[in-house]
Amino acid sequence: MKVALIDGGGSNIGSLRYALQRLGVEAELTADAAAIRAAGRVLLPGVGAAAPAMARLRELGLVDVVRALTQPVLGVCLGMQLLCAHSEEGDVDCLGVIPAPVRRFADGKDLRVPQMGWNRLRPCTEHPLLRGIGEDDWAYFVHAYAVPVGPWTLATADYGGDYSAVIARGNFFGMQFHPERSAETGARLLRNFLSS
Amino acid sequence: MLSRRIIPCLDVKDGKVVKGVRFRDHVVMGDIVDLALRYRDEGADELVFYDITASPQGRSAERGWVERVARVLDIPFCVAGGIRSVEGARAVLHAGADKISVNSPALECPELIDELAAVFGVQCVVVGVDSRRDADGEWRVRQYAGDPSKTVALSRRTLDWIVEAQHRGAGEIVLNCMDADGVRDGYDLAQLRAVRARCRVPLVASGGAGAPEHFLDAFALADVDGALAASVFHTGAIAIPDLKRWLHARGVCVRPPRTEPVTA
Numbered sequence: 001m002k003v004a005l006i007d008g009g010g011s012n013i014g015s016l017r018y019a020l021q022r023l024g025v026e027a028e029l030t031a032d033a034a035a036i037r038a039a040g041r042v043l044l045p046g047v048g049a050a051a052p053a054m055a056r057l058r059e060l061g062l063v064d065v066v067r068a069l070t071q072p073v074l075g076v077c078l079g080m081q082l083l084c085a086h087s088e089e090g091d092v093d094c095l096g097v098i099p100a101p102v103r104r105f106a107d108g109k110d111l112r113v114p115q116m117g118w119n120r121l122r123p124c125t126e127h128p129l130l131r132g133i134g135e136d137d138w139a140y141f142v143h144a145y146a147v148p149v150g151p152w153t154l155a156t157a158d159y160g161g162d163y164s165a166v167i168a169r170g171n172f173f174g175m176q177f178h179p180e181r182s183a184e185t186g187a188r189l190l191r192n193f194l195s196s
Numbered sequence: 197m198l199s200r201r202i203i204p205c206l207d208v209k210d211g212k213v214v215k216g217v218r219f220r221d222h223v224v225m226g227d228i229v230d231l232a233l234r235y236r237d238e239g240a241d242e243l244v245f246y247d248i249t250a251s252p253q254g255r256s257a258e259r260g261w262v263e264r265v266a267r268v269l270d271i272p273f274c275v276a277g278g279i280r281s282v283e284g285a286r287a288v289l290h291a292g293a294d295k296i297s298v299n300s301p302a303l304e305c306p307e308l309i310d311e312l313a314a315v316f317g318v319q320c321v322v323v324g325v326d327s328r329r330d331a332d333g334e335w336r337v338r339q340y341a342g343d344p345s346k347t348v349a350l351s352r353r354t355l356d357w358i359v360e361a362q363h364r365g366a367g368e369i370v371l372n373c374m375d376a377d378g379v380r381d382g383y384d385l386a387q388l389r390a391v392r393a394r395c396r397v398p399l400v401a402s403g404g405a406g407a408p409e410h411f412l413d414a415f416a417l418a419d420v421d422g423a424l425a426a427s428v429f430h431t432g433a434i435a436i437p438d439l440k441r442w443l444h445a446r447g448v449c450v451r452p453p454r455t456e457p458v459t460a
């Protein structure tokens with residue numbers, strides 16, 4: 001099966017590619033619409049800010065390409081937020097394939113933004129993507145914006161309140177944390193996605 | 197709930213992990229990839245690689261090892277030492293590092309922090325601060341603190357620099373308390389608390405860890421997000437799985453050490 005890693009310029013592309021290699025999968029790093037459409041699995045990485053990342057996808061002519069994909073698609077970190085409807089970061093409309101908003105964590109005395117570190121995953125539904133994931137699984141998060149809990153939520157984490165750690169709608173999936181940096185938990189989640 | 201991070205720091209020289217008094221008498225401890233994986237297996241939450249050959253020589257060291265680490269390591273890692281420009285940072289981040297840490301070059305040119313944050317996002321930008329208490333009781337920053345023969349005492353107050361660095365786009369602060377460093381008598385809680393009160397981004401304590409109690413104090417009394425240490429981990433004086441179990445039993449939220457056997 002071909003796996004496409006969308007090259008939108010994020011700096012975690014290499015890390016994600018290496019994580020897939022560790023699972024025996026050689027992903028194709030590409031911004032080519034035909035290659036993306038032809039892949040069995042598509043990953044949308046992303047580190048940085050929502051508005052420039054959307055601008056980049058538009059520039060590459062990939063907005064409608066990604067929206068129309070029917071194979072399993074996984075957005076990672078900012079890539080997950082790009083799958084949502086709208087982001088407060090730069091007040092930008094995103095791809096809209098998952099009808100969720102993206103909001104900034106409320107800065108406060110006890111809440112440091114960005115959240116940076118390992119947080120515990122709490123699965124809130126049965127789903128093949130979460131196979132083997134329990135309440136003792138931790139993932140590495142780095143983000144200042146988050147998706148609230150909603151019908152799209154498969155797993156939550158708690159940072160000054162619950163937010164979405166894993167989301168899904170149809171063939172579109174998102175992980176707010178970095179599976180490529182989340183040790184065996186991350187490897188299991190990536191494996192689940194590849195075999196979903 | 198977000199866990200507190202345990203962060204071993206590895207000094208890298210010419211692509212090998214070394215130990216010793218910095219810049220003197222280096223003993224090669226082993227291959228960087230082997231040691232990175234060992235700490236990862238023990239349950240380290242993150243690793244910092246401090247490239248000690250880079251900064252004092254005024255050049256970026258060969259970074260081929262960054263990619264070697266990124267290929268095999270599945271926990272986050274930060275590279276410190278010798279990053280003086282957006283281009284230097286880009287090379288390290290594109291090789292697979294999750295974060296870059298700047299210290300003396302940011303003191304030379306504070307705008308470097310703004311530039312790095314604008315290009316890569318604040319989440320990639322760590323500002324390292326070397327600080328000690330002067331005779332008048334004020335904490336002030338030190339530049340080129342990695343090399344005692346070149347260290348410069350600046351008039352800049354540590355607490356002012358912490359505020360400025362965040363304002364410019366630091367996504368995390370690593371505070372190295374030089375008075376405590378190497379003494380293994382505990383982190384500098386007074387200074388960490390003072391910095392914590394002014395630090396709205398994650399704060400990592402560095403310098404002084406010698407016993408599990410010191411980690412507990414830093415988390416419970418100075419409310420730091422992470423604790424960095426080198427020698428206590430390298431010598432085996434503290435084993436990370438034991439440390440994490442000990443902290444957990446005392447109410448500190450830590451990511452549990454792995455219980456399953458390690459498989460290749």
